[in-house]
Each structure stands twice: as C-alpha cells, then as structure tokens.
Amino acid sequence: MFAIVRTGGKQYRVAAGDKIAVEKLAGEAGDTITLGDVLLAGEGDSIADASKVTVSAEIIAQAKSEKTIVFKKRRRHNYRRKAGHRQQMTLLRITDVGAGKKAPAKKAAAPKKDAETEAKKAPAKKAPAKKAAPKAEDKK
Numbered sequence: 194m195f196a197i198v199r200t201g202g203k204q205y206r207v208a209a210g211d212k213i214a215v216e217k218l219a220g221e222a223g224d225t226i227t228l229g230d231v232l233l234a235g236e237g238d239s240i241a242d243a244s245k246v247t248v249s250a251e252i253i254a255q256a257k258s259e260k261t262i263v264f265k266k267r268r269r270h271n272y273r274r275k276a277g278h279r280q281q282m283t284l285l286r287i288t289d290v291g292a293g294k295k296a297p298a299k300k301a302a303a304p305k306k307d308a309e310t311e312a313k314k315a316p317a318k319k320a321p322a323k324k325a326a327p328k329a330e331d332k333k
Contacts, residue, residue, distance in 0.1 A: 194241075196248050196290045197233040204232065207248060207287045217255065217281035224252045225288070234290070245292050253284040 195208045201216025207228075220226055227249050234246035257279040265274040 194234065194236045194246075194290045196231050196235075196243070196246055198228045198248050199230040199232055200228055207250075207290060209287055209290050211287045212253065213285050213287070214256075214258070214282050215285060216283070218252070218283045218285075220252045220283075222252055222254050226250055226252065226285075234292075241292060247289070247291065248287065249289045250285040250287050253286050255281070255283055258282050 234241045263276045
C-alpha cells in the first residue's frame, strides 16, 4: 500500500520500508511519529479513503542537508557577499501505511497544554478591595 503525505510544505509518496528526508520534525532518533496529513492512499490501481489511512514512521536521525551557497554581486560597485546555509532535516523510515484507527501518537506541530502551564499563564485574580471604615465626625 502507498500513500501521499504532506509535511513541511512538500508532498511525498511513501510505502512501508521507504526512507525519506523531510523538513525538521520534533523528536529524537528512535521515536515513532504519525504523519497525519494523508492526501491520497491506494494499492495498485485502486484508491482507498485517505481519511482512514494512517502513516507511521520512525525517526532515524536529525541531520543537516547539503550546503547551499548564497552569492550576491553588484556589477561595478565592488560588492560581493558570500554566505552558506545548511537546512535542518529529519530522516524517516516509514514503518506502516495502513487503514485502521487513528492511534494517538506524537504529532509534529501540536504541543500539549497542561493545566499547570495554563494556570501560570492566566493572570492572578485580585481580591476585591476593602472599603475604608467611616471616619469619625468631629463635633463642634
């Protein structure tokens, strides 16, 4: 069975056992993640319902891609700038492409919210202000 998944703004055709390099995903080597955005799935010539298909993958390594050279030049102005960039990427091994229940697994982009962190972020409620005692009136 194969599937087309979207991650990091790109689309990949994957099957069980494939190795792919994608934009950096959260996790360490050995972690299992679920690629949630399945666009198309099928086997041979038949196409399955993509909403019922799950793609699970194992992180092989966190790495950097090849260096990209950025060179800027303006003619006749003695202006030259050279810079390099290495994009962070994650190497994945697709372990399973199959139909079934969507198992709760680590999602790359959805951080969990705890009650403790929510309580820390919420501003503390102020106690209602107490009214001052009435002043004694002076008798003349």
